[in-house]
Amino acid sequence: MSKKVKIILAITTTLVIVILFLLNSENENIDFVKKENKKQEDLFLKGENLFRKNECNACHYIGMNLVSTAPALGGITKRRKKDWLYRYTKMSLEMHEEGDSIAAEIRKKGWGAMPSYPKLTNEQLDAIYFFVEKRYEMTLKGIPVKR
Ligand code: HEC
Structure with a gap:
């Protein structure tokens, strides 16, 4: 084998290894995204479920x-701080009694009172508000609501 052929072979082998490596890492990325999506889907x-079960709807x-x-x-997690939102969902009446200024502002619009959900955990509220924002995104994209 001439020196030239050996060099070409070496370069080709290196390229193949690099390409295989890249393809492989791309697959890992796809798997990673799938795993993330699965988590998000859950x-x-x-x-x-919680939104429907607690009849927020x-x-x-x-x-x-x-x-x-x-x-x-829709967009509530951007308009309100998380602590406020979680406390409000659990005990809005108490917040009104304390004279919370945002609660007072909402009350002015005349909707009336919202029930309190003291049994909801922060973990459940994470899921509820994740659903709220994702569902809002879907609505903005024109995806209809499931009956
Ligand atoms: C019986 C009707 C009713 C149900 C059920 C209900 N809400 Fe409400 N919700 C209201 C009303 C009315 C207001 C406005 C309250 C006020 O003016 O004091 C409100 C306000 C809110 C706000 C504050 C909105 C803002 O602009 O800051 C959030 C957040 C909220 N509700 C989330 C929920 C979630 C989550 C559930 C289910 C766990 C739920 N609500 C169930 C009637 C309801």
């Missing part, structure tokens, strides 16, 4: 973009 379904439109007998919840 959280979404958990949140949707009796007053808050489940498409999250329209006002019904209560304010639309």
